Each structure stands twice: as C-alpha cells, then as structure tokens.
Amino acid sequence: MMTAVLLALLLSQAGGPEAPSESAAPASTVTFAPAPSPLPSLLYRGAIWCASLGPSPQVPSGRYRLQCDTSTRRCLAVPQNELEADGTESERPLERTSSCQELPQGELRQLLADGYTFVPAIAEAPPGWYRDERGRVMQFNFDLHRRVWLGGAWAPLWRTGEPRALSRGRLDFGIIAEVPDGERMMRRFTVLDTELILGEQSSLDATLFRYDTNVRQDKPPIRVTTFLGKPRRWDFNFDMGAWLEVLRLEMLRRGGLDHIFYTLISGHLTLDLWHSRDLASYVRVRAGPSLEYDRTNSTFALIPGAAAEGNITLDSNGFHHVTFGAEVEKLLLDMRVEGRPHHPERLRVRAGYELILLAINDQPLSLVLEGRGQWRTDLLDERPVWEWSANTGLRFSLWAPARRSAPLAAAR
Amino acid sequence: MLALTLALLLASASGETFPICFDPGNGLLLGAGPALQGGAVTPELQAGILLRTEWKSRSKGTPWLNTHRLFVTRVRSGTARLGLTATLYEGNLRRHLEEGFILVPTARPVRIPFPFDLTLAMRLGHYERRVWEGPGWTLETGRAALLLDPVRATTARVWLGVGPAASHALRSSREGMVHELSPFTTLLLDAGYETENGWWAARVTALAGWVVGLDGGMRFRTREEVVLERLLIAVNDQPVWLRLSAAHAHADAGGSRMDEWSAGLGLTVRVWSAR
Incomplete structure (x- = not known):
C-alpha cells in the first residue's frame, strides 16, 4: 500500500518542473520515467552525484542523488531527504549515505541532451543496513559478538x-x-x-x-x-x-x-x-x-x-x-x-x-x-x-x- | 552564532563579559544546607563531579545524550543523624532517534513506529552508612535499568524515562549480611527538566518493586525523591543554586528497612558549569 502511494507520487513528477534560468536551478526539463516496482536502489560503492532537478510539490527542495549508467543511459534519482508517509519530502536528510559530488548544470544538460532517462529509486544503504521506500534506513545485520x-x-x-x-x-x-x-x-x-x-x-x-x-x-x-x-x-x-x-x-x-x-x-x-x-x-x-x-x-x-x-x-x-x-x-x-x-x-x-x-x-x-x-x-x-x-x-x-x-x- | 554568544555572555558596566547560562549537568558539585530527617535537623554537605556528554554512535549513526554523576557524596554531621551516602557512578545514557521504530526482520523488513528513546540508566557502588543506627551499612553494588523515554528530547537537559530495573545490594546489620536482588522486578522512573539557561532545574526519581533475598523471600519497597533548584547568584562566574529536596522511602531505609521521610534546603555550587 505504502509502495503504491509512493510510486503514484513519484510518477506524478513525470513531466517535471521547467528549468529556471539561474545557474543553481536545473538547466532543463527533467522527465522521470515511470517508477518500476520494486524501486531500484543506488549502489553503495558506486559514484553518486548530487544535483538540482528543480522543485516539485513532492520534492520542494528539488535536490536529488543521482547514479547514472552509461550503458543503459539511465540515471537513478533519489530525493536527498527522507519522505513523509504521504510521499512528500521531509526535512530529514537521508542517513548513512555515501558522499556525493555536485553535478554541474552543464553536465546535467548534457545528460538530458544524450537522452538519459531519470528513474525514481531508493538511496543506497551501507552493508548490513536496509533502506525502505521512504528512504529511512534500519540495521538488518547484527554482530552479537560485539x-x-x-x-x-x-x-x-x-x-x-x-x-x-x-x-x-x-x-x-x-x-x-x-x-x-x-x-x-x-x-x-x-x-x-x-x-x-x-x-x-x-x-x-x-x-x-x-x-x-x-x-x-x-x-x-x-x-x-x-x-x-x-x-x-x-x-x-x-x-x-x-x-x-x-x-x-x-x-x-x-x-x-x-x-x-x-x-x-x-x-x-x-x-x-x-x-x-x-x-x-x-x-x-x-x-x-x-x-x-x-x-x-x-x-x-x-x-x-x-x-x-x-x-x-x-x-x-x-x-x-x-x-x-x-x-x-x-x-x-x-x-x-x-x-x-x-x-x-x-x-x-x-x-x-x-x-x-x-x-x-x-x-x-x-x-x-x-x-x-x-x-x-x-x-x-x-x-x-x-x-x-x-x-x-x-x-x-x-x-x-x-x-x-x-x-x-x-x-x- | 553572534546572537547565541550574546545570549550566553553579557557585558558588565566595565565592558567585561560574564556568563549567564549554565549547565546544571556539568561541573564540580559542592553543596551545603540543613536536612530534616526523622524529626532531626542536621547540617549536610554534598560533593561530586557532574559530566554531560554527547557523542554520535559509530555503529548506529545516531546521537547518545549522556549525563554522568561521579563520586556524588552526602555527609550528614551531628550526633543525631551522623551518616554518609556515596555513589561511585550514576549515569543516564540515552540514544536519541528522530523516528524510533521496531524492525520485524521478515524477508522484506517491516518497520513499526516506536515513539520512544531507549535509555540505559546505571548506578554502581551506592553506599550508605547510618552511624546513629549502630553497626551496619547498605551497599548497592549495581543497578541497571532500561528506560523508555516518550519525550525524546534532542537535548540531555530534558528527559523522562520509565522502565524495569535490575539491582543487587548488600545490607549489613547486627543480624548479619544479606543479599538483595531485584531481577527486573522494580519499575524505575527518572525525569528531569532544566531550562536552557540552567536557571531552573528539577529532577524526580522514583522506584517501586520487589527485591528477592537469596533465601527466596520477597519484599516490596519504594523510594521517591524530588529536587528543585533555582539559580540565585554567581560568584566569580561560579553559579549558586538554591536547592529544595524531599525524599521518601517505604520499607527501604537503613539496615532495618524503615519507612522514612526527609527534606533538605541548601545551596549548591557547580564550579565550571558555564555554558
């Protein structure tokens, strides 16, 4: 049920926000692909970018974590904050994520020009931890010897x-x-x-x-x-x-x-x-x-x-x-x-x-x-x-x- | 940051700054005042080390809000109620989560909301000697409690923990020495509130439950204590609080496990407690 709500909300972002002209704002229209079920996860040890894809009602900050695959021309995108129960972005940043590098707007424009699709996803979780659809992380592996x-x-x-x-x-x-x-x-x-x-x-x-x-x-x-x-x-x-x-x-x-x-x-x-x-x-x-x-x-x-x-x-x-x-x-x-x-x-x-x-x-x-x-x-x-x-x-x-x-x- | 600095320090007429915000959970504690116990008023001295820490768990990535009290000792003089109470260590270690939960480890983990912080409350080496009662003493070797905190404050100066406690104590009297155990058959309440500037501080502790002797006998006892403090002055930037306290014990005071009321009024200094 929760997944369905979140998928619907993320899907509603398709056709995304128009890009303002400022350099800090997204360079171009970012269109999200329909969210697959189950949502894919970013790879913990893969390169991750942070980028502004433009604010939307569900993600007012417009800030996302991106992981792009050149072979499939696909970028997995995750809001940088955890989501509330209704699927809107909260003010709590994602916990236990790996570091990300800021993606220049020029690079983002290039990705869009090259036809990359942006797919809603779940953020990466470190070994032993599980992240749910709202981005909340929880430990799923315990060392009872410590x-x-x-x-x-x-x-x-x-x-x-x-x-x-x-x-x-x-x-x-x-x-x-x-x-x-x-x-x-x-x-x-x-x-x-x-x-x-x-x-x-x-x-x-x-x-x-x-x-x-x-x-x-x-x-x-x-x-x-x-x-x-x-x-x-x-x-x-x-x-x-x-x-x-x-x-x-x-x-x-x-x-x-x-x-x-x-x-x-x-x-x-x-x-x-x-x-x-x-x-x-x-x-x-x-x-x-x-x-x-x-x-x-x-x-x-x-x-x-x-x-x-x-x-x-x-x-x-x-x-x-x-x-x-x-x-x-x-x-x-x-x-x-x-x-x-x-x-x-x-x-x-x-x-x-x-x-x-x-x-x-x-x-x-x-x-x-x-x-x-x-x-x-x-x-x-x-x-x-x-x-x-x-x-x-x-x-x-x-x-x-x-x-x-x-x-x-x-x-x- | 500038506003915070201004709030913590004020300038005197000569232009020098002085602290007006203090942390009642930090500093070298010194206190004195009269105490009323069993109808007798006796002078009481108090000393100890208070330490408040905050650190982020490496394994969990969440903050621990800790209050430690070391070597807190109270001495009552006068022949009527000559006695000593000393605690080697007492600490409240609370792990704070933005959103507490219970994880059910099914194939696809289920997360159930759990609106409590967990606190580990410990007390080690709590000794009491009542000279006026004759030979005998009480030594609580250890007490550990797991407390649930529904307030879940983001600061260590506000807390409310309730939960089961386990303890072991030795009680020595003329009749000999007995072991007393509480295998999580005691409910402990520990609550406290300190204003952000530290001018007011209040703490309530209470426990109620059964202790078991090694002979298998069970006994019910309770203890309650309320402490209220108000900052009065600071001398050379060292704050002095007025301290008002009241305590009650049911079937737990002294070697003969009496009922007892006590009250105290005094001044306490916490040296080096300026924020």
Whole structure:
C-alpha cells in the first residue's frame, strides 16, 4: 500500500518542473520515467552525484542523488531527504549515505541532451543496513559478538531423584567485544559475564574478565605427502590460541547450603577444529589449569580442565546462533574435606540457540533457548547427581553493530 | 552564532563579559544546607563531579545524550543523624532517534513506529552508612535499568524515562549480611527538566518493586525523591543554586528497612558549569 502511494507520487513528477534560468536551478526539463516496482536502489560503492532537478510539490527542495549508467543511459534519482508517509519530502536528510559530488548544470544538460532517462529509486544503504521506500534506513545485520547484553529467562531445574524445581528465573548480563588482528587472529574480550539464577536452587556465576583468541596459521606446521598413486600433499593445521579467565565467582545454593568458589585465574590453550573464514564462528577444544579457592571449605585447589565448545553464527545477517560445550574438571592439591570425596570432579554440558526476533531502535531483542546439565562431586554433603536445566528467555543487546562481513542489502 | 554568544555572555558596566547560562549537568558539585530527617535537623554537605556528554554512535549513526554523576557524596554531621551516602557512578545514557521504530526482520523488513528513546540508566557502588543506627551499612553494588523515554528530547537537559530495573545490594546489620536482588522486578522512573539557561532545574526519581533475598523471600519497597533548584547568584562566574529536596522511602531505609521521610534546603555550587 505504502509502495503504491509512493510510486503514484513519484510518477506524478513525470513531466517535471521547467528549468529556471539561474545557474543553481536545473538547466532543463527533467522527465522521470515511470517508477518500476520494486524501486531500484543506488549502489553503495558506486559514484553518486548530487544535483538540482528543480522543485516539485513532492520534492520542494528539488535536490536529488543521482547514479547514472552509461550503458543503459539511465540515471537513478533519489530525493536527498527522507519522505513523509504521504510521499512528500521531509526535512530529514537521508542517513548513512555515501558522499556525493555536485553535478554541474552543464553536465546535467548534457545528460538530458544524450537522452538519459531519470528513474525514481531508493538511496543506497551501507552493508548490513536496509533502506525502505521512504528512504529511512534500519540495521538488518547484527554482530552479537560485539554487544552489551541484558536478559532474563525461565530456568526450571531437574535433579535426579528430586522433585523438579520450576520456580527458577535467570538474569544474565555481560559485555563482549571482538577485535580482529589482521586476517589471521581474532581477539575476544568478555567482561562481567554474569548469570544469576533466582528461586529454588539459586546460583550466581560471574566472571570479571575473559580473553580468548582464534588463530589461523600462516603455514601448516605438519605436511604429509603420500606417494600411493599420484603424489598428494596433506596439510595439517594446528590453529592454536589462548583462553584466559580472571576472577570467576560461582555461588550455588544446594541442600540449603551456600557453596562459594572463587576461580582466581584460568589459562587454557585452544585448538580450533574448525573456524569460519572471518574467525567469528568456531568449534574448538581447550585445556589447561585453574587456581580455585573454595570459600565454603577454606581450601585452595589446582584444577586441570578440558573443554570442547562451539559458537557458530548460522546466517550472514547474524540472526541465528548456536552454542554448545562440554567441560570436565578435576580438583587436585585440595585438602581432604569430610562430606565430599577427595579430588572431586565436575562435568558440565550445554547447548543453546539464540534467534533475533526483532530490533527496537536498531537494538536487537533475541529469543534464547538453552539446555544445560551438570554432574559434580565437589558440593559438601550433597550426593552427586545429574541436574538438568532448560532455559527459555529474551535477551536485549546494546551496541551490536553490523557484522564485519555484512552484505549489502541488494545482495540479500 | 553572534546572537547565541550574546545570549550566553553579557557585558558588565566595565565592558567585561560574564556568563549567564549554565549547565546544571556539568561541573564540580559542592553543596551545603540543613536536612530534616526523622524529626532531626542536621547540617549536610554534598560533593561530586557532574559530566554531560554527547557523542554520535559509530555503529548506529545516531546521537547518545549522556549525563554522568561521579563520586556524588552526602555527609550528614551531628550526633543525631551522623551518616554518609556515596555513589561511585550514576549515569543516564540515552540514544536519541528522530523516528524510533521496531524492525520485524521478515524477508522484506517491516518497520513499526516506536515513539520512544531507549535509555540505559546505571548506578554502581551506592553506599550508605547510618552511624546513629549502630553497626551496619547498605551497599548497592549495581543497578541497571532500561528506560523508555516518550519525550525524546534532542537535548540531555530534558528527559523522562520509565522502565524495569535490575539491582543487587548488600545490607549489613547486627543480624548479619544479606543479599538483595531485584531481577527486573522494580519499575524505575527518572525525569528531569532544566531550562536552557540552567536557571531552573528539577529532577524526580522514583522506584517501586520487589527485591528477592537469596533465601527466596520477597519484599516490596519504594523510594521517591524530588529536587528543585533555582539559580540565585554567581560568584566569580561560579553559579549558586538554591536547592529544595524531599525524599521518601517505604520499607527501604537503613539496615532495618524503615519507612522514612526527609527534606533538605541548601545551596549548591557547580564550579565550571558555564555554558
């Protein structure tokens, strides 16, 4: 409906304004061709001219952005301001357009003399952004690896042999930033990654700072050549990176008792099993030690741990995300504590899916579905059982710019 | 530009110019005056750093209108109500759009009008110590709220934000220390208006909602505060406002979570706040 109104209004410009004699005014009559449907878009990286084509009732300023194609002798023309709902030009300039060069009136006269047609169009939009018929631009591509997030979820819990705990809610918060270092390394910083579970079996898991990298090696360190049949070379890459966590607090209330663990520092080496071309998505394994203080039992422990994990963005616009992981830890050099086994162990598994539902003022709101399980023997006077949690909730993200690999709207 | 300059600066009889426009959201804050609390009148001192910034988001291309308040501290002397309130950081970060909208990411994106600016309101490290109550203190480690602003002013000196807030606080008393959490179960209102020349400034903050203890218990509490300021004089170009304030807390004041009314009258200086 909106498109039809706009097309009608733009079409009504056909036969356009007469050119006044002043040099700042259009040099000649500009006749617009009928508006095609859908309206074509100017190319973001193409040369764009700014020109006065003469005022009209719909575009009183008479100012347009032009992109001309010599092979088709066609110029796409877009008013320099956004349009109102009734199709008339507003006073709001188009946002996020590329720069344009003023087209001299002599050049415009030449275009008209050469028989160029002027076609109503939509202005260009940068990668990751979409522009509607009124020229309003909106972000259509989100990088959830660069954001400040705030979320809430329902998080029921099932513990083997116990009644299910349905009155549980989760609150999560965090800041993440990804910084590519050339094409071969991605540095990732996560700050205040916090997850608070309220209600039955409450818990708090907060990490002050996390740093990790994904690396693409320049040369494969191991190359194997086979000579069975035609000689072939097999390259084996070891894309190793680092993973570091500083000050993690884990508080759990189980069996009416608060269990508090401070992981002072963790350092792991990572090995990518797979990563995307932009290094934003990955599947990897990591392993290394952690130093932990168990405040409940006033004991330090050295914890060797290993994990397999993945974080994959499924689509180019960043709307679908899958995360998963399995982690195992064993406490060593810990004091013997009555009420739990010596050298206790932990096993955690998780899988999640995040889908951007909509964006409010260019800030995405996403649906989060997650399943988790854990089995641990480190809780005092608590029998080790599997506990499973299913989380369903919403997450609001600030920042979340367009992905570095965002395509142009026309390429979608 | 000339008219603006003339409006901001006037010439004295000797021909020297002096500022007549001030920004109540900027400057080094110093204040003093009597405060009435629980039937007792005590002198109160106030200090802090106020900072107002505006920057354009690189990722979104739209302006952020920000008001920051750092280390704002209030000290009440006298044996009857000796106490201290200090906030490490408080900030309102509002992203302003000419035309707010909700994008529904269908194949052909749908744009639904959304006539609000979004504000991120944060408060970190809010500490309160009431010596007259005996041992104990309250520390709100953090509060974050997402506020909707229907006024959508193009300046940071006018704002009206309403929305849910999440917070965590520690409350220490003779009985021990308890955690209090508000997982978006609190509604926060923050509104303010300052005239363009800064002669008048008013701010209303209110919150109401439930906090949850780690033991699962829930408790309802409210807080409201109104502040009205009028510029009186400027000494050596440093403006002095008359400040009138009133506050109320329901089941939230002090270690014993009392109801409480308080009021204040004083003078505040904002050094280096001339526009």
